[in-house]
Amino acid sequence: PIIRATSVFLIFKNTFLCLNMSSVMLQEAKCAYIIIIMAVYWCTEVIPLAITSLIPVVFFPLLGVRSSKSVCLQYLNDTNMLFVGGLIVAISVEHWNLHKRIALMVLLILGVKPALLMLGFMIVTAFLSMWISNTATTAMMVPIVQAILDQMDNTEYDVTMIEQATGQTNTVIELEEKNASDPTSVHVISNGQVPDDPRTSEEKRVRKRICKGMTLCVCYAASIGGTATLTGTGPNMVLKGQMNQLYPNNNDIVNFASWFGFAFPNMILMLVLAWLWLQYSFMGLNLKKSWGCGTERTAKEKAAYNVLKAEMKKLGPMSYAEFNVLLMFALLVLLWFSRHPGFVKGWAARLFPGGEKYITDSAPAVFVALLLFILPANKPKFIGWNASMSDPEQTEEDIKKPFLSAPLLDWNVVQRKMPWSIVLLLGGGFALADASASSGLSAWLGHQMTPLGSIPPWAIATVLSLTIAVFTECTSNVATATLFLPVFSSMAASIKIHPLYVMLPGTLSASFAFMLPVATPPNAIVFSYGRIRVLDMVRSGIVMNIIGVLCVTLAINTWGRPMFELDTFPAWANSTSNQ
Numbered sequence: 241p242i243i244r245a246t247s248v249f250l251i252f253k254n255t256f257l258c259l260n261m262s263s264v265m266l267q268e269a270k271c272a273y274i275i276i277i278m279a280v281y282w283c284t285e286v287i288p289l290a291i292t293s294l295i296p297v298v299f300f301p302l303l304g305v306r307s308s309k310s311v312c313l314q315y316l317n318d319t320n321m322l323f324v325g326g327l328i329v330a331i332s333v334e335h336w337n338l339h340k341r342i343a344l345m346v347l348l349i350l351g352v353k354p355a356l357l358m359l360g361f362m363i364v365t366a367f368l369s370m371w372i373s374n375t376a377t378t379a380m381m382v383p384i385v386q387a388i389l390d391q392m393d394n395t396e397y398d399v400t401m402i403e404q405a406t407g408q409t410n411t412v413i414e415l416e417e418k419n420a421s422d423p424t425s426v427h428v429i430s431n432g433q434v435p436d437d438p439r440t441s442e443e444k445r446v447r448k449r450i451c452k453g454m455t456l457c458v459c460y461a462a463s464i465g466g467t468a469t470l471t472g473t474g475p476n477m478v479l480k481g482q483m484n485q486l487y488p489n490n491n492d493i494v495n496f497a498s499w500f501g502f503a504f505p506n507m508i509l510m511l512v513l514a515w516l517w518l519q520y521s522f523m524g525l526n527l528k529k530s531w532g533c534g535t536e537r538t539a540k541e542k543a544a545y546n547v548l549k550a551e552m553k554k555l556g557p558m559s560y561a562e563f564n565v566l567l568m569f570a571l572l573v574l575l576w577f578s579r580h581p582g583f584v585k586g587w588a589a590r591l592f593p594g595g596e597k598y599i600t601d602s603a604p605a606v607f608v609a610l611l612l613f614i615l616p617a618n619k620p621k622f623i624g625w626n627a628s629m630s631d632p633e634q635t636e637e638d639i640k641k642p643f644l645s646a647p648l649l650d651w652n653v654v655q656r657k658m659p660w661s662i663v664l665l666l667g668g669g670f671a672l673a674d675a676s677a678s679s680g681l682s683a684w685l686g687h688q689m690t691p692l693g694s695i696p697p698w699a700i701a702t703v704l705s706l707t708i709a710v711f712t713e714c715t716s717n718v719a720t721a722t723l724f725l726p727v728f729s730s731m732a733a734s735i736k737i738h739p740l741y742v743m744l745p746g747t748l749s750a751s752f753a754f755m756l757p758v759a760t761p762p763n764a765i766v767f768s769y770g771r772i773r774v775l776d777m778v779r780s781g782i783v784m785n786i787i788g789v790l791c792v793t794l795a796i797n798t799w800g801r802p803m804f805e806l807d808t809f810p811a812w813a814n815s816t817s818n819q
Contacts, residue, residue, distance in 0.1 A: 267679040270303040275672055275681075275723070282719040289716055290661035293668025296675065306675050314674055315667030318602050319481035323666060324658075325605025326471035329572055330372035331657045332565050332612050332649050337555060339368050340380055341562065344552045352388075352544040354450060354523055359515055361385060362457050366465030366511055370472050371569070373659065374462040378762035381458050384551065386769060389451050391543045452772050453522030456780055459762035460514050460754060464788075467751050468507040470499040470601070474662055474718035475750040478669055479743060482725045485673045486682070487739070489812040493804060494740075496576040496601045502803055503748070506795040513787045521780060561617040561648055568608050568615070568648075575604035618645035662718060669722030676726050686730030693735035698797055700737075701745045704728065705789045708749035713759045713781075721750040732813070738806045739813050745792045752788040755781030 274295065281292040297315075300306040333339050343364040350360035361381065368377040466473035470480060476499065483494050580586040580596060588595035676682045692700060704724075712720040728746050732739040753759035755778050757767035763777065801807055 267305060268681040268684050271300075271305050271675050271679040271681045274299050274303070274305070275676070278668070278672065279719075279723050282723070283715045288661070289719065290664040293664045296668060296671040300671070300675055305679050306671075310674065311671050314485075314670040315664065317481065317484075317667075317670060318600055319477055319484065319670070320663055320666055322480070322600070322602035322605050323471060323477050324663060325602060325607075325609045326371075326572075327373070327658060328609035328612065328649070328654055329569060329605070330376070331654055333569060334372055334376050334380075334657070335649065335653055336559070336562050336565050338562050338565050338569075339372060339377070340384075341552075341555055341558065343368065343381065343384065344548055344555070347384075348545075348548050348552065352541045352548070355519060357388070357544065358454055358457050358518065358523075361454065362461040362511055362515055365458050365461035366468070366507065369462045369465030370469045370507075374466045374473060375761040375765070376657075377465075378459055378462045378765045381462075382455065382765055382769060385454055385458060387551070388544045388547050389454060391547045448771075449522045452776055453518045455766050455769060455771050456522075456777065457515070457518050459760075459766040460518070460780075460784060461511065462762040463751050463753060463760060464507055464510045464514060467510075467748050468500065468504045470494075470496045471605075473751055474666065475721035475747045476503075477666055478718060478721040478725060479747040481666065481670045482673050482729065482743070483739075485670055486677055486726070486729050487812050490810075491812065492580060492596075492600070495580055497579070497581055498803065500577070502744070502795065502800055505799065506748070506791055509794075510788060510791045513791070514784060517783055517787065518780070560619050564615050564617075564648055565612075568611055572604060572608040575608070576601055579604065612649040613647050613651075615648050616645045617648050620645075665716070665718045665722070669718070672722060673726045682726055682730040683733075685727055686734035689731040690734045692731060697737050697741055698793065700731075701742050701796060702789065702793050704742055705745040705749040705792055706785075708746050709752045709785045709789055712750050712753050713755050717750045717753060717760065721747055724750075736809045738804065738809060740804050741796065741806045744800065744804075745789075745796055748792045749789065752785050754784035754788075 278292055278295055281287060281295075282289060296306075296311050297308065300311050301308045346364045346367075347357070347360045350356050350363070365377055365381050368380075463473075467476065470476050480494050480499075483490055575587070578586050579588045579599065579601065586596070588599040592599060708720060708724060711724075724746055725743055728742040729739050732742050753763065757763045757774060757777060766772065767774075767777065796806070
């Protein structure tokens with residue numbers, strides 16, 4: 241409390257000093273002052289991140305940087321509405337346990353061999369993280385992983401006890417036979433006890449390493465999967481908003497379809513490499529042992545399979561509400577992909593005059609979110625017109641029941657599960673970007689970075705990706721993207737390279753928080769179960785960060801070039817920089 245009170249006092253004191261010097265200070269300096277304060281607060285979390293995001297509403301108007309009206313408009317713009325609509329659909333999937341059904345079905349199909357089980361966990365987690373929050377996905381998957389690991393441990397313990405009991409019986413029989421012929425050999429065994437098998441400690445160590453690998457793969461896959469879709473994680477939405485803010489005439493270059501086309505192959509590549517790395521680190525690349533080539537299921541694998549089947553049985557058959565949510569989810573994805581595919585006219589241009597100009601990805605997101613509050617969770621009950629042809633008592637009961645049941649979603653559920661702090665965090669970032677552009681701070685920063693034009697663009701992108709990957713371990717990934725993307729945009733304009741050439745790697749790298757438990761909520765959830773240490777996460781996370789940066793560098797220099805025309809400096813970026 242003392243630190244918080246002191247920090248608030250200092251910010252007000254310094255702001256009033258700035259007000260007294262407002263005639264001397266430039267607009268760029270005033271804007272930079274607020275950005276520095278917010279950066280420090282975001283990194284240290286002296287006050288909550290969402291509250292720090294509200295600082296521009298107060299201090300930009302006080303310092304004369306931007307008006308209150310223009311600042312407040314940034315907190316619920318088109319990008320934030322897309323984020324809110326997508327989250328409402330994700331909440332409906334989570335509310336009706338559709339994500340758990342999908343997870344269990346995939347795991348049952350892939351099998352329970354160690355390597356396949358880990359691959360199944362990673363595929364399911366990554367897929368779900370594409371559509372619902374990384375935190376919710378991890379919170380749902382980790383208990384399933386723990387239940388399977390606990391059952392495997394219990395089964396292995398039971399099998400070991402049976403084998404030891406059988407071994408002791410055989411040993412006693414052999415000793416009795418041997419004692420009859422050689423009485424001097426009795427001293428080898430005392431009290432009929434058989435010495436512990438030296439392989440037991442090794443088996444425990446191997447089992448412990450497997451448990452570490454199985455739990456780590458969940459949080460890593462959640463962070464990787466969130467990068468594949470535009471609404472998958474916060475930094476992606478920051479990029480979308482910053483592009484619209486800084487380059488209003490960018491021809492909607494970053495939309496759901498274009499982002500998916502670029503980021504999904506990168507996610508697949510990262511997921512495969514992460515799986516191979518975790519296999520090598522915690523299980524060893526033994527095909528016969530890990531994949532089960534040419535072997536039958538062990539007792540542990542049968543126990544894991546039974547756990548999955550029992551969890552699936554608890555869910556029962558797919559309900560009417562689950563089917564409706566699945567239908568709405570599929571409709572939303574279809575609308576997103578077909579709105580503006582790029583190679584053909586989308587439904588926005590074909591069905592509505594000027595639709596490409598007026599309709600963005602937020603429209604279908606909010607449309608499907610509205611449907612979730614309208615469609616019933618149970619089948620409508622139709623009552624026969626002729627009451628005499630049916631049971632009178634049953635008819636009276638049916639009449640009392642409403643024709644339509646409660647909707648698929650209730651506002652109380654949305655209000656409880658919606659991460660409003662992220663919405664404010666995004667809004668604060670958009671307010672900073674808007675103020676940086678209008679005050680001239682972005683242009684000033686870009687001018688200072690002109691000497692970087694002598695460095696090859698791929699080297700710049702790689703270094704920036706590494707910088708972001710390290711920085712995001714210590715602060716929020718959304719805050720990291722919010723602080724750095726406007727700077728990258730200014731740098732790109734000054735050295736005349738495509739803004740996305742540096743902004744795309746920076747955005748993806750903001751999600752590469754693999755090294756520390758505090759770096760991201762999925763890491764914290766996995767760490768809280770007590771199976772891994774900080775050192776385990778750091779060792780694996782360093783290699784994961786390197787894998788991520790290499791994959792992004794490959795993506796931006798191969799299929800990313802023709803997709804976004806990264807070899808040219810676009811006219812819409814040139815006009816913005818000239819302004």
